[in-house]
Amino acid sequence: MHANGHRAVAVIQPRTSGLRLGEVVRSRDLLYFLAWRDIKVRYAQAAIGAAWAVLQPVLMMVIFALFFGRLAKVPSDGLPYAVFAFTGLVPWTFFSNAVGSATESLVTNVNLITKVYFPRVTLPFSAILSWLPDLGLASAVLLLLLPIYGLRPSWTVVFLPLMAVLAVLAAAAASLGLSALNVKYRDVRYAVPFLLQVWFFVTPVVYPASLVPRHLRVVLALNPMTGVVEGFRWSVLGHVPAPWTLLAVSTATTLVLLALSTLYFRRAEQDFADVI
């Protein structure tokens, strides 16, 4: 029990506002267990379990290597196309899975939202974090496979965790608002897969950013995932100069989008229990 003077006071009133980011940090135990639940349940009944984490980007890579690499002869910054595509598909798969689960996270936890109060923002965040082990596993497999193509990881691989952080922020920026919107309008759940498909093609995952004319590259960089994918590829291979400008622009858009997304979430969350 807390001493009386130090007890938290909850004010009950019709409307509250603000980003309240501190709440996310304070609920780290909750974040951890919700993410851990998602991971455990996800692979509980799957025969090959976590192997899916690797299989998903590998299969995508095979398909793209065949159609884009062999048939369409898409350039790949001088790298073997399969390696090029795989380094893009690993962060993209994380992003796409994370956005998909986070968007659904509030709706799939209806019984929690209507029965108990806890910071709602932990639901989409934990859904995103639950894909981090998959990202880690796929990245490890990627690093182990490089020697097959006669390549070695560059020293810049130390930046990989930074890229993971940026990927988490990009996924949060994309999905916080969408998850809240999904509570009110279930159209969102049908629109998101389509949105992700379009997003995939405006991100340099299976083609290099250098394929885009120089004057349009800034526009490409406005996409938060451009920085993440190009940054991820560079940190693994170090085959090109560090794409700092690209990263800076993408990170800036991510942060702006994240702030807007969070503000909408904060406004909407007060009605979740009544609307869901």
Add this chain to the structure above:
Amino acid sequence: MSSDGAVIRLESVGKRYAIGATQERYRTLRDAITRSSKAIRAGRREHWALKNVDLAVHAGERVGIVGRNGAGKSTLLKIISKITQPTEGRGEVHGRVGSLLEVGTGFHPELTGRDNIFLNGVILGMHRREISAKIDQIVDFAGVSRYLDTPVKRYSSGMYLRLAFAVAAHLDSDVLLIDEVLAVGDAEFQKRCIGRMAEIGEEGRTLLFVSHSMPAVLRLCPRVILLDGGRLAADGESQKVVRFYMDAGGGSAAERTWDTDDAPGDEVARLVAVRVLVDGRPNDEVEIRQPVDLEVEYLRLTADPAVRPSVNLHLLNEDGLKLFVTNDFTEQAWHDLPSRPGLVRSRCRIPGNFLAEGRIFVLAAVSSYNPTMIHAMENDAVSFQVVDRSEGDGVRGPYANEWPGVVRPMLDWALDWQPLPGAAPTQP
């Protein structure tokens, strides 16, 4: 704490729901586009689930919240626990609030008992370390130690429930909100729950307890508030408020009647009235030596001869202990009832010198068996007080102190007398 020491303070709190919005569950974008928001609003009726509620609860108080369905009890708990915001008014809650609005919230069937204890604990606001420190206590209380590493989907519903209550009951919160948990679980477990809740109060923590079970409320809470149509209708000493509440239901504690549109029931049978009769008149006080009649009137709506509804009455004492259940199908007259729609009146006589002193709560139901179906059921439909005036000819005779036992039947005794062997015979 606020200046007057209240842990929970609400000032003119109100909560409005748009009735349509809660019923259609969610909107699609098309609805929003094709109808302007004004049109949507005009098409919905508004409903104040709570209105002008003022409340101050002090540290260590145990407060019962009673009222009919839809009176706003759950909404009140949801506002105090911050699940939902009030539409108007304001309030403060000091300290950590734990809520048990539904047993097993957040349990995942695929996870083991141990996993679920941690998951449920953090959802209810505990830290990982606190849970580790308390896990033995929780497991002990729930009595599931052997199955701790089994997924809860393999648990019996009783085990599941015990575990869920155990987690919430060991939550180290300053304020604990509990909604209707005693509606489930066996008698033994209910007893332990009540015991645990009483302990929580003794530990100086504040307890708000919503229940339809008047006996449980009376046992646990010295103070009771009554909500009626979203407003605070009474707030005070529990015996008085519960009595007032029972009296307020369609006449008096001795009589409940329903209009046809809000009569509990289905397409087979609907309750019309439940009465406690002493000497043929509604009365909620009966002398222990007097017989009392319980009368149920219901509408039989179906003409299907295969459906045979019957009345069953459950009598509970103040401790929530079910004294007995009785059914009118034991009577030949029941078999002779026409199977056409009509008003059925069924009356059961409880003999004098049978019930013990205290308040008796009556659950009235109309059900059919084969297959078993409950058509209408009303918890605490009526209640009455059994009083023992101790005039010397009752079961207790001239003995004036506490007379234990859940019933107090006047039984036949056989007595005889024999002289001691060898004693001198006395002259007749």
